[in-house]
Amino acid sequence: MTARSGLCEMLGIEVPLICGAMYPCSNPELVAAVSEAGGIGIVQPLSLSYVHGYEFREGLRYIRSLTAKPIGVNLIIERSSKKYLERVHQWLDVALEEQVPLLVTALGNPDWVVARSKPAGVTVFHDVTSRQWAEKALDGGVDGFICVNNRAGGHAGALSPGALLDEIGPLGKPLVCAGGIGTPGEFAEAIAMGYVGVQLGTRFIASTECSAHADYKQAIITADEQDIVLSEKISGVPVSVIETPYIESVGTRAGPLARWMLRGRRTKHWMRTLYSLQSIWKLKRASLQGRHYKDIFQAGKSVAGIQTVQSAADIVAEYARALKEA
Numbered sequence: 001m002t003a004r005s006g007l008c009e010m011l012g013i014e015v016p017l018i019c020g021a022m023y024p025c026s027n028p029e030l031v032a033a034v035s036e037a038g039g040i041g042i043v044q045p046l047s048l049s050y051v052h053g054y055e056f057r058e059g060l061r062y063i064r065s066l067t068a069k070p071i072g073v074n075l076i077i078e079r080s081s082k083k084y085l086e087r088v089h090q091w092l093d094v095a096l097e098e099q100v101p102l103l104v105t106a107l108g109n110p111d112w113v114v115a116r117s118k119p120a121g122v123t124v125f126h127d128v129t130s131r132q133w134a135e136k137a138l139d140g141g142v143d144g145f146i147c148v149n150n151r152a153g154g155h156a157g158a159l160s161p162g163a164l165l166d167e168i169g170p171l172g173k174p175l176v177c178a179g180g181i182g183t184p185g186e187f188a189e190a191i192a193m194g195y196v197g198v199q200l201g202t203r204f205i206a207s208t209e210c211s212a213h214a215d216y217k218q219a220i221i222t223a224d225e226q227d228i229v230l231s232e233k234i235s236g237v238p239v240s241v242i243e244t245p246y247i248e249s250v251g252t253r254a255g256p257l258a259r260w261m262l263r264g265r266r267t268k269h270w271m272r273t274l275y276s277l278q279s280i281w282k283l284k285r286a287s288l289q290g291r292h293y294k295d296i297f298q299a300g301k302s303v304a305g306i307q308t309v310q311s312a313a314d315i316v317a318e319y320a321r322a323l324k325e326a
Contacts, residue, residue, distance in 0.1 A: 006174055006196045007144075007174060007176065007196040007197035010123055010143070010144075010174065011040055011070055011101065011102055011123060012070050012101070013035075013038060013039060013040050013069070013070055014038035014039075014320070015037075015038040015039050015316055015319065015320040015323070016039075016176075016191065016196060016197030016198065016323075017034070017038075017039035017040070017187070017197065017198055017200065017316055017319055017320075018039060018040050018041075018042060018072075018146075018176060018197060018198070018199040018200070019031065019034035019039060019040070019041040019042060019199075019200060019201075019204045019312070020042055020074075020104075020146075020178060020199040020200065020201040020204075021042040021043065021044035021047070021072075021073075021074030021104065022044060022047065022153075022154070022201050022204075022205065022298070023044050023046055023047045023051070024047050024050075024051040024212075025047065025201075025204075025205050025210055025211070025212050025216075026041075026042070026043060026044040026047040026048065027047070027051075027052050027209075027210065027211040028043075028048065028052060028054065028059055028062050028063045028066070029066065029209045029211070030204060030207065030209045030210045030211070030312060031043055031063055031071060032063045032066035032067040032071070033066075033067075033207075033209040033311070033312035033313065034204065034312045034316060035067045035069040035070060035071050036066070036067040036069055036313070037312055037313040037315075037316035037317065038069075038316055038320065039316050040069075040070050040071060040072055040102065041063075041071050041072070042071070042072040042073065042074050042102070042104055043059070043060065043063065043071060043072065043073045043074065043100075044074050045073065045074070045075075045087075045091045052211070056090075056091055056094050057094045057097075057098065060073075060094065060095070060098045060100065061098070064098075070101050070102065071100060071101075071102070072100065072101070072102030072103060072104055073091065073095045073100050073102070073103055073104070074103075074104045074105075074106065075088055075091060075092060075095075075103055075104070075105050075106070075113060076088070076105075076106050076107050076108070077105050077106065077107060077108035077109070077110060077112075077113060078106075078107035078108045092113060092116060092117075096116065096117065096120050096122065099120075100122070101121075101122060101123060102122070102123050102124075102125070103117055103122055103123070103124045103125070104124075104125050104126070104127065104146060105124060105125070105126045105127070105137075105142070106126070106127035107127070109136060109137070109140055110124060110126050110137055110140045110141075110142055111139070111140030111141065113140075114140050114141040114142060115141075118141070123143045123144075124141075124142045124143050125142060125143060125144045125145060125146050125176065126140075126142045126144075126145055126146065127145075127146045127148055127178075128145045128146070128147060128148065128168065129147075129148050129149075129156075129157030129158060129159065129164075130157070130158070130159065130164075130167065131167040131168055131171070134167075134168045134171055134173075135171070138171055138173065142173070143173065143174070144173045144174035144175065144176065144196070145168055145171075145173055145174075145175050145176065146176045146178050146199055147161070147164040147165070147168060147175050147176060147177055147178060147195070148178045148179055149161045149163075149164055149177070149178065149179040149180060150179065150180075151179040151180025151300055151301040151302065152178055152179025152180065152201070152240060152300045152301075153179070153201050153202045153228075153240045153298050153299045153300030153302070154201065154239055154240060154298050154300070155238070155239055155240075156179060156230065156238060156239070156240045156300065157179070161177050161179065161180065161190065161193065161195075162193065164177075165177075165193055165194055165195065169194060174196040174197075175194070175195050175196060176195060176196060176197040176198065176199050177190040177193075177195040177197070177198045177199070178198070178199035178201075179199075179300055179301070179302070180300060180301050180302050181198050181200055181203070181302055182202065182203055182301075182302030182303065182304060182305030182306045183305035184318045184319045184321065184322030184323075185322055186302075186305065187319045187322055187323065188319075188322045188323050188325075188326040191323060191326070192326060198319075200302070200315075201300065202220060202299045202300045202302045202303060202306065203302055203306055203315060204312060204315065205217060205220055205299070206220045206221060206306050206308070206309050206310070207309065207310060207311060207312045207315060208309060208310065208311045208312070209311065209312050216297050217309050219242050219244070219297050219299070220242070220297070220299055220303050220306055221303075221306060221307060221308065221309070223242050223299065223303040224303065224304050225301045225303070225304045227242055227243050227303070228240050228241070228242060228243070228299060228300065228301050228303065229241060229242075229243045229247065231247060239298065240298065240299065240300050240301075241296060241297060241298050241299065242297040242298075242299050242303070244296070244297060246296065247296065
């Protein structure tokens with residue numbers, strides 16, 4: 001089996017491997033290193049600016065100085081607040097002006113992003129966890145789907161990789177498997193199942209180019225599947241994290257008032273915003289300071305297959321080799 005696939009043809013890359021956008025771990029050097037190695041790195045705007053200190057356009061141009069190969073930008077388009085949505089529109093404007101070829105949207109209707117991007121020839125993939133959300137994004141004109149399964153880090157889905165493929169495959173768009181891929185063999189298996197590519201997050205946190213603290217990387221190497229738990233206290237929806245002593249001490253379930261607000265059509269946005277505002281700086285400091293601060297380490301069940309910290313180039317090369325040998 002060749003390392004190239006339909007995703008490679010769509011995006012102009014060599015290996016159908018995406019480094020998913022991660023807050024707070026998507027530092028520019030990591031994004032660039034994955035793209036330079038033949039995959040494609042995705043920029044997470046808040047991580048680029050709030051964590052790593054770059055004005056958005058400046059950050060994109062810095063990444064461009066490290067690699068001339070394709071990169072992408074992640075846009076979380078949920079209408080949580082007018083001010084935030086204005087920033088998303090600004091990020092989209094800049095991404096288009098800087099000729100970013102791939103956008104990955106999440107948590108909202110991507111129709112307006114597609115309408116803005118298509119004239120520029122930009123590819124748009126949308127994060128989905130079920131067919132329900134995929135159908136809405138399909139109506140919006142997206143080119144494909146990032147299928148976030150129940151083994152993913154961050155905002156995990158509820159379905160297995162196979163179940164997602166069965167549900168969303170009939171829609172006829174290219175599908176990327178996101179979640180639970182921690183070894184080259186698992187990568188090759190996902191492509192053999194029918195996915196056109198794979199998105200990795202946790203595996204690339206444990207890379208030399210990632211700026212995450214050594215404690216974070218060691219936590220990933222040490223953890224096994226049973227150490228990954230879902231916490232409602234980070235963003236108001238289940239988020240996959242490593243069960244550290246801090247997570248054990250604060251618990252993973254929202255309190256009665258919070259749960260009531262999260263069920264309301266209007267109040268859920270307020271509660272999610274409150275949780276996110278509380279967590280955004282905790283995640284940043286944990287990533288940069290390790291166990292010297294409250295250790296909230298986002299990770300998926302792929303930790304089971306991650307044994308060492310490697311360079312992004314070595315990771316991409318190992319995965320590409322596994323695909324060729326499959």
